[in-house]
Amino acid sequence: MKGRIVFLGNNVRDEYGQAALFGDLSSAPVTMEASRMCDAFGLLSGHDIEQADAEQAYIQSPLGGTETYIRLPKELQPDSWKHMRDPVCKLVMSLYGHPDAGGFWQAHCKNALESVGFIEVSESWQSLFYHPELKVMMAVxxxxxxxxxxxxxxxxAWxxxxxxxxxxxxxxxxxxxxCHHNVVELKDRRVIEYDMHDFLEQCVSHKKASTPFLDEDKLPEEDDNEPGKLADAACSVLMKVLYGxxxxxxDLLKAVAGLAxxxxxxxxxxxxxxxxxxxxxxxxxxxxxxxxxxxxxxxVPVAAQAKKQSCVSHSTPEAELVAxxxxxxxxxLPALEVFDKVCGRKVKLFFEKDNNTAISTIKA
Structure with missing residues (x-):
């Protein structure tokens, strides 16, 4: 059985008892593309691919930014604190759960790797490093x-x-x-197989199919009208399959995009x-x-607004146009920009008005 002590990030207060705000120092883990680049480098003749896990990673890195003080559970408090009514201590390391822990761990990791000769290969592919002298690539x-x-x-390098x-x-x-990485030695080359079977089995029981694409003309119309067996978990299943x-x-990307x-x-x-x-x-x-x-x-209600107009309207349609x-x-328009980027496709905006004269003016 494993256990972990964490920082209760949902219960953080400032000196005035208000919800505490941090700098939101974000982390940028290695991308899938960069990870596969590391795999490709390991398939070269005489090369290999290895992995290792950092031990208690976050708490290896010092916590910077806003000073944070924590209350320890009573069972973890030293005897010297018994006479104190509500003792606290300063948080020195990046404890799991702290909003900035991931960012400070990444900064610590980057500094550590650079101190021994690694360089970050690209601003676009962060957390992918290369050691020019040893000719070793490392993804974190x-x-x-x-x-x-x-x-x-x-x-x-290790x-x-x-x-x-x-x-x-x-x-x-x-x-x-x-994903299981299997390096296979063939007669004249080495290849790497990505086995996602175990991962995808967690998503949904699936039938064997010769192709991920179906002839939509052969699908009955009632399939679109009746909720599916996985309707309640559809988005969760979809995201797992998309990750795989x-x-x-x-070969599944187009099918998943269509499903999405x-x-x-x-x-x-x-x-x-x-x-x-x-x-x-x-x-x-x-x-x-x-x-x-x-x-x-x-x-989902997103926004509501009631604002006195800065001009004096001479008729109801004029006031409606100002609104x-x-x-x-x-x-x-700002919402459309956000939704287009998040959804990766155009999202329809329906604009509702109840004044016919204003509607005709807008359409004209």
Missing amino acids: YVDDFKASGPVEALKK TLVRSKIRTGAPTPIGRYLG ARLARF SKAEDLFVRLFADADFAGCRDTARSTSGVFLGIYGKNTF ANLALRTQG
Whole structure:
């Protein structure tokens, strides 16, 4: 049985008892593309691929940024604290759960590797390092280290790394990021097989198929109208399959993308309305705005706004147009930019008004 002491990141207060805010120092683990580049380097003649895990990775790195003090559970408090009513101590190392722990661990790891001769190969592929002298490439994903290069040089590289970072003993590449790596020796070449079978088995029981694509014309229409057996867990299953596809099963990418587009057709709905000369003192109207995400089984309120207009409208349609401008400019268009980037596709925005004259003016 294993246990881990963690920092309760959901219960952090500042000196005034308010929710504490940190600098949000983010980490950037190695990308899948960079990881595969490391694999490719290890397939060269005379090269090999090995891996190792950092031991208690985060707490190897000092915690910087805002000073943090913690309460220890009573069973972990030393006897010298017994006379204290509510003792606290300063958090010195990057304890799991702290919002900035991952960022400080990555910075510590980067500094440690660079101190023994490694260089980061690209700003775009962070956490991928190369040792020019030893000709060894190393990919780092949080506490998982993968190195490839000449067999003899790997031993020296691991010695250098382990002089700065505590890791387990290096082993031949096996399971890395949920994928079994099998290096196969053929007659005239070496290849690496990515086995995602165990990972995908956790997602859903699947039938053998000769191709991931189906002739949609042969699918009955009722399939689109009736909820599937995995409807409640569809998004979770989809993300796991997508991970497997991105890591090792490129042949599934198009099929997964098609499946993702069917998960639920989400759209954005924006409402705008206005009264007419509602303020007795200034005769100005008030704009009302509401923005939400909608779907067959989805409703998420995103934004609401009530704002007195900065001009005096001479009619109800004029006030409605001012409200429409506020809604589209401050909520609708910015939301579309965000959703387009997040979803990776165009998301529909439906704009709702209840004044026919204003609607005709907008359409014109």
